[in-house]
Every structure is written in C-alpha cells, then in structure tokens.
Amino acid sequence: MEIQSSPIPLQPINDAVTKKHDVSLFVLRLDLNHPHISGNKLFKLKYNLEEARKQGKNTLLTFGGAYSNHIAATAAAGKEAGFKTIGIIRGEEHEELNPTLKFATDCGMQLFYVSREDYRNKNIQSLSNYQIIKSSNYYLIPEGGSNELGVLGCKEITKNIPIDFDIVCCPCGTGATLAGIVLSLKDNQNTLGFQILKGENYIKSEVDNWLNKFNFITQNKYNINESYHFGGYAKVNPELKEFIKQFEKENNIPLDYVYTGKMMFGIYELIKKGNFEKGETIIAIHTGGLQGNKGFEG
Numbered sequence: 001m002e003i004q005s006s007p008i009p010l011q012p013i014n015d016a017v018t019k020k021h022d023v024s025l026f027v028l029r030l031d032l033n034h035p036h037i038s039g040n041k042l043f044k045l046k047y048n049l050e051e052a053r054k055q056g057k058n059t060l061l062t063f064g065g066a067y068s069n070h071i072a073a074t075a076a077a078g079k080e081a082g083f084k085t086i087g088i089i090r091g092e093e094h095e096e097l098n099p100t101l102k103f104a105t106d107c108g109m110q111l112f113y114v115s116r117e118d119y120r121n122k123n124i125q126s127l128s129n130y131q132i133i134k135s136s137n138y139y140l141i142p143e144g145g146s147n148e149l150g151v152l153g154c155k156e157i158t159k160n161i162p163i164d165f166d167i168v169c170c171p172c173g174t175g176a177t178l179a180g181i182v183l184s185l186k187d188n189q190n191t192l193g194f195q196i197l198k199g200e201n202y203i204k205s206e207v208d209n210w211l212n213k214f215n216f217i218t219q220n221k222y223n224i225n226e227s228y229h230f231g232g233y234a235k236v237n238p239e240l241k242e243f244i245k246q247f248e249k250e251n252n253i254p255l256d257y258v259y260t261g262k263m264m265f266g267i268y269e270l271i272k273k274g275n276f277e278k279g280e281t282i283i284a285i286h287t288g289g290l291q292g293n294k295g296f297e298g
C-alpha cells in the first residue's frame with residue numbers, strides 16, 4: 001500500500017453502563033490510523049489508488065460536500081501518493097474557505113463548485129467546460145469513496161481486531177463500509193449499522209446492493225438501526241453535543257458530530273435498553289471524521 005498507516009488501537013470501555021448490563025465494549029480507533037487520511041476513508045481509498053496507478057492516471061477526481069471527510073482524505077492521499085487531485089464541491093463558492101476546503105487546497109487539490117442540482121445528478125458533462133477537467137487524465141472516485149474497490153478495502157477493517165467478538169457497530173452514510181465489514185465476518189459474528197441520514201430502509205437497500213455485487217447471500221449478517229440520526233445528516237442537538245463532550249472526557253476518545261457521535265450515542269441507548277445480550281463483546285468502529293468537527297464548534 002502506498003500510504004503508511006499507523007497501528008490501530010482497540011480501546012476497552014469499562015464504565016457503569018457496560019458493567020451494569022454485563023457487556024464488553026471496545027472502540028477500534030481507525031481515527032488514529034493516519035493524521036490526515038483518517039478512519040474508514042483510508043481503507044476506501046487503498047485499492048482505488050492502486051487502480052488509478054494501474055490505469056496510468058495521474059489525477060484523482062472526486063465529489064463531496066464542503067465539510068466532506070472524503071474530500072479532505074483524497075486531497076491528502078493524492079499529495080502523499082503523488083497524484084494531482086480535483087474536488088467537485090457541492091454548493092456555492094465562499095470567499096473564505098472553511099477549514100476542510102482550506103486543508104484540501106493546501107494539499108494541492110483544485111476545487112470546482114457545482115449547483116446542488118448538477119451535483120445531485122453527478123453531472124460531469126456540466127463540468128466539461130472547465131478546460132482543466134477536460135484535459136486531465138483522471139481516475140474518478142465516487143462520493144465518499146464508495147465503490148466496489150472501496151468496499152474491498154473496508155473488508156480489511158476487522159483484521160485489526162485482535163480479539164474474539166460478537167458484534168461490530170459502524171455508522172453508515174452510503175453503507176459501503178458496513179458492507180465491507182459484513183464480507184469479512186465469521187459465521188457467529190454480526191453487525192449493526194447506525195444510519196445517520198433520515199429515510200426509511202435507505203441504508204438497508206444500499207448495503208444489500210453492495211453485497212449483491214459480491215454475490216454475497218446476506219442471511220441476516222447485519223441489522224440497521226434508524227433511530228439515532230437526530231433529524232438527518234449533520235443535524236445535532238444539545239443532548240448529542242453533551243454526550244460527545246462527556247464521552248471524550250471519560251474515555252479520552254474524541255467523536256465527530258456527523259457519524260461516530262451518533263453511533264456511540266445509539267450504542268449506549270441500546271445497551272441501557274438491554275438490546276445486547278449479556279456477556280456479548282461489542283466492537284464500535286471509530287470511523288474517524290474528526291476534521292469535520294470544526295464546523296460544529298466555536
């Protein structure tokens with residue numbers, strides 16, 4: 001692999017809640033695998049970078065919102081692995097770049113802004129009047145790094161868990177990360193995804209689609225919880241903010257507001273409700289995303 005990854009700690013959480021309900025809870029700290037290409041995004045990029053190289057491309061072109069973890073990760077990965085990078089950003093250009101886009105441009109990423117409508121249609125045609133895009137030899141990575149190579153990379157996440165476990169929890173945006181994890185499990189293991197967008201059965205069908213591409217017969221290898229999206233993507237309330245603050249204080253683990261904070265809030269609620277069986281070992285995947293926190297603080 002072209003990008004150097006740091007060791008990924010598995011951090012135990014022992015507190016009054018886990019003790020009372022007799023569960024073992026661990027956080028797999030993917031957020032520590034790289035200073036700038038953090039969390040699941042490094043896994044999703046791994047085989048995409050290899051493929052881009054194989055195809056002889058010198059540029060990575062991808063999409064994202066203005067605070068996108070994937071945009072930041074792709075910009076950093078391009079810089080480290082020697083690719084030029086182009087980011088197509090949803091929405092209008094602002095005179096002052098936010099910290100995510102500032103970081104991306106500091107890494108050398110060229111940014112182009114498209115209307116929400118063009119963005120929704122991933123209308124690459126509308127971008128072709130930009131000479132730089134027309135003339136560049138790019139490898140296209142979809143939003144969030146979610147494609148089959150991204151799923152394949154995420155299949156390697158659980159290799160970093162050195163203990164036996166019963167259930168893996170993971171926050172879901174496109175479901176590609178969860179699908180990769182499902183592909184890696186043993187028969188007696190299961191997954192629980194936390195949907196962080198609103199929309200009934202949204203992630204369930206996405207994960208099914210990914211798994212179908214790998215001819216995987218799902219057989220209930222995963223469940224999706226839709227109860228802790230807090231009103232939708234990047235929506236927060238004071239209760240969530242307080243939880244994140246407390247969790248960091250007690251465990252020295254920072255969480256992000258969009259993904260891991262909601263998952264961890266959900267895990268605690270479900271433990272308290274007795275949804276996990278006594279004696280179960282639960283692994284919570286810290287998928288990273290901390291670079292986006294600047295948009296919520298201050």
Ligand SMILES: *Cc1c(COP(=O)(O)O)cnc(C)c1O
Pocket residue numbers: 039040041069070144146171172173174175176177178256259260287288289290
């Ligand atoms: C992108 C991202 C996710 C979502 O991953 P999907 O594969 O799209 O489900 C989860 N957590 C963090 C921190 C992310 O940046």
